[in-house]
Amino acid sequence: MADTFLSIRQRFDRAGILLAGLCALHCVATIVVVSALGLGSHFLLSPEIHRFGLALALIIAAVAIGWGALKHRRAAPFVTAMTGLTFMGGALAIPHGAGEAILTLIGVVLVSAGHLLNLRPASRSD
Template identity: 55%
Template sequence: MASCPPSIRHRLDRLGVMLSALCAVHCVAGVVVVAVLGLGGGLLLAPEIHRYGLAAATLIAGLAIGLGTMRHRRRLPLLVATAGLSCMAVALFVGHGVEEAVLTVAGVFLVALGHLLNLRPA
């Protein structure tokens, strides 16, 4: 797997950054829409969305950052992304609200940063 073409890894890293951005927008927009308008709480804040998002983030980060770590031997992207995935996982266990939003947004920021660090040339 270490011989995987950089273009595949780069695409996965870019997908990871995009997924992180979409997750952050969903989280912030969900809290705002529910708090301000009182609409869509059942759909926007459904736990399934967060579990599926965490599963997708873990899979993409595992592949992209794992391949990158094997190729460039830098651990920082892996450590940063792991911290972000951990924040996202903890967010699943706190109630809906500010704590969940803060943990999720911090987590997706760290995962996106891990992907960006992974894209940097050695």
């Protein structure tokens, strides 16, 4: 039973890392496509995409990071991921542009790092 829960948590951590990577790709692609071609700005810069992405990141992190924190009692994954989610939330509060992209990219890197830290103890002590 414990192995099943570990496997589910690891999948959530991996999903969180994938989501963070997709978010980073979206940020970079949006800047390149909108700047270079002027295409897709309505869709790519839509606040709904960013809100949905943050909500999904919050859910995945709450399950994976929260579960991991309860299991292995290490604060580093939790603090790292929550700091990243804070940066991502802060990016929603400012206008589109370089500042928003920088905050978002910092956030997704930190959230990914939190998930990676959360996976490390799973392979050693869980």
